[in-house]
Amino acid sequence: MSEKAFQDYYQDHFSHCYGCGRLNEHGLHIKSFWDGEESICIFHPKPYHTAIPGYVYGGLIASIIDCHCTGTAAAATYRAESREMDTEPSVRFLTASLHVDYLRPTPLGVPLEIRAKVKEIKRRKVVIAALLSAQGTVCARGEVVAVHVPEHLMSKGTSQDLTRAKRRRK
Amino acid sequence: MSEKAFQDYYQDHFSHCYGCGRLNEHGLHIKSFWDGEESICIFHPKPYHTAIPGYVYGGLIASIIDCHCTGTAAAATYRAESREMDTEPSVRFLTASLHVDYLRPTPLGVPLEIRAKVKEIKRRKVVIAALLSAQGTVCARGEVVAVHVPEHLMSKGTSQDLTRAKRRRK
Numbered sequence: 546m547s548e549k550a551f552q553d554y555y556q557d558h559f560s561h562c563y564g565c566g567r568l569n570e571h572g573l574h575i576k577s578f579w580d581g582e583e584s585i586c587i588f589h590p591k592p593y594h595t596a597i598p599g600y601v602y603g604g605l606i607a608s609i610i611d612c613h614c615t616g617t618a619a620a621a622t623y624r625a626e627s628r629e630m631d632t633e634p635s636v637r638f639l640t641a642s643l644h645v646d647y648l649r650p651t652p653l654g655v656p657l658e659i660r661a662k663v664k665e666i667k668r669r670k671v672v673i674a675a676l677l678s679a680q681g682t683v684c685a686r687g688e689v690v691a692v693h694v695p696e697h698l699m700s701k702g703t704s705q706d707l708t709r710a711k712r713r714r715k
Numbered sequence: 716m717s718e719k720a721f722q723d724y725y726q727d728h729f730s731h732c733y734g735c736g737r738l739n740e741h742g743l744h745i746k747s748f749w750d751g752e753e754s755i756c757i758f759h760p761k762p763y764h765t766a767i768p769g770y771v772y773g774g775l776i777a778s779i780i781d782c783h784c785t786g787t788a789a790a791a792t793y794r795a796e797s798r799e800m801d802t803e804p805s806v807r808f809l810t811a812s813l814h815v816d817y818l819r820p821t822p823l824g825v826p827l828e829i830r831a832k833v834k835e836i837k838r839r840k841v842v843i844a845a846l847l848s849a850q851g852t853v854c855a856r857g858e859v860v861a862v863h864v865p866e867h868l869m870s871k872g873t874s875q876d877l878t879r880a881k882r883r884r885k
Contacts, residue, residue, distance in 0.1 A: 561765050563772040571763040573774075593741040595731050596809070597868060602733040603810045604781050608774025639766070640773045644814045698767060 550576035551584070551616040554630035559637050559694075564612035575609055577616040577661075579624075584617040586659040594653065601651040606685050609659055610675050611643050614689035617661045618671035625666055637699065638691035641670065651677070651684040669693065720746035721754070721786040724800035729807050729864075734782035745779055747786040747831075749794075754787040756829040764823065771821040776855050779829055780845050781813050784859035787831045788841035795836055807869065808841065808861035821847070821854040839863065 552565040552575065560568040565575040577586045588609050596602045618638040623630045651657065658678045665672040670692050677685040722735040722745065730738040735745040747756045758779050766772045788808040793800045821827065828848045835842040840862050847855040 559767060561768055563764050563766070564774050566765075569763055569765065571761070591741070593739055594733050595736075595739065596733070597729060597864070598731055602778075603813065604734050604774065604778025607777040607781065607813055607815075608772075611774050611777065639820070640815075640817050642814070642816045643773065643777055644812070645777075645810075646812045647810050650809070694767070 548578075550578055551620045551630065552576055552612075555637065556635060562612065564608050565616060573605075573608065573612075575612040575616075577613050577620070579620065580660075582662065584613065584620065584661045586613040586661075588657045588659065590653055590657065592653070596650070599650075599653055601653050601657070601679075603645070603647055606647070606651060606657075606677060607643060607645050607687075609657065610645055610677060610685070610687035611640055611689060613659050614643075614661055614673035614675055614687065615640055615691045617663070617673050618689070618691035621663045621666055621671060621673075635699070637694040638671065639694050641690040641692045644688045646686045647684070648686060649682070649684050652679050655679050657684075664688070718748075720748055721790045721800065722746055722782075725807065726805060732782065734778050735786060743775075743778065743782075745782040745786075747783050747790070749790065750830075752832065754783065754790065754831045756783040756831075758827045758829065760823055760827065762823070766820070769820075769823055771823050771827070771849075773815070773817055776817070776821060776827075776847060777813060777815050777857070779827065780815055780847060780855070780857035781810055781859060783829050784813075784831055784843035784845055784857065785810055785861045787833070787843050788859070788861035791833045791836055791841060791843075805869070807864040809864050811840065811860040811862045814858045816856045817854070818856060819852070819854050822849050825849050827854075834858070 560566040563572045594602045594605045615638040619636050622636045661673050661675040664674045673689045675687040730736040733742045764772045764775045785808045792806045831843050831845040834844045843859045845857040846853050
């Protein structure tokens with residue numbers, strides 16, 4: 546397994562994500578790593594991440610799959626270009642679509658393992674397929690279509706960042 | 716618009732959901748109402764529910780669509796049977812599949828409006844389609860296939876509930 550999480554390579558500007566940003570103090574801090582040709586994420590839901598008592602909330606499952614797959618899309622792009630994730634130009638993805646099939650209720654109180662594979666990698670989009678398991682049993686199956694973050698958001702920051710920067714200058 | 720939220724009719728056992736359970740103190744407390752033939756949910760993301768700065772986290776969008784649609788599936792079933800949501804037998808749904816298309820980045824800092832419609836209502840499943848808007852612009856489109864909570868979970872509670880009940884008896 547790779548040592549440093551994909552998300553820990555993200556620039557500060559992209560590290561505020563509620564799902565996986567290291568700078569979001571309220572967030573889930575989802576971390577993804579390579580494990581051979583697959584990427585892997587181990588996630589420990591909190592006791593309050595419940596659907597019906599004893600089972601994991603489906604929205605959390607969707608969130609983990611989403612961040613793990615967009616992270617995998619970025620990592621796979623660097624890998625396809627034979628370069629490290631801390632090299633320029635930097636690459637980040639947004640989710641264009643997310644699909645989750647909930648195959649069975651996911652038990653709460655055990656670590657969840659999410660494994661993802663690249664289904665398709667093209668210039669404009671990357672498709673990632675994921676399986677989420679608990680105690681060796683697959684509980685959910687996901688697919689994410691990830692697209693590159695538009696250039697103006699990559700290079701200039703968002704309007705909110707610019708507003709903040711302008712305020713600081715005053 | 717109906718006065719009492721769909722989720723406020725759920726029995727206590729089904730009110731611990733992180734997305735919409737009134738008894739989950741850490742949860743999102745998603746509330747859904749009828750507005751004619753559509754159901755509506757207004758949600759105010761927290762400042763930390765961020766994707767890239769200035770925009771709403773996609774996993775949160777998936778979560779709101781999920782709970783709003785399963786709530787709508789339940790409400791629509793009662794409505795199809797011409798009875799109120801506090802009458803027996805009680806009806807609850809789980810998500811079999813969730814699909815979200817993220818059409819454009821969703822701005823953070825404004826209320827989100829989610830409107831849902833019944834696409835299909837059958838004995839075993841209900842299909843709900845939803846649109847999520849911010850300031851009048853549709854930002855995401857979702858579809859949920861909802862299935863009835865299995866009988867053993869409706870009537871007996873989960874294994875965790877039973878364990879707790881046993882502990883109390885000791």
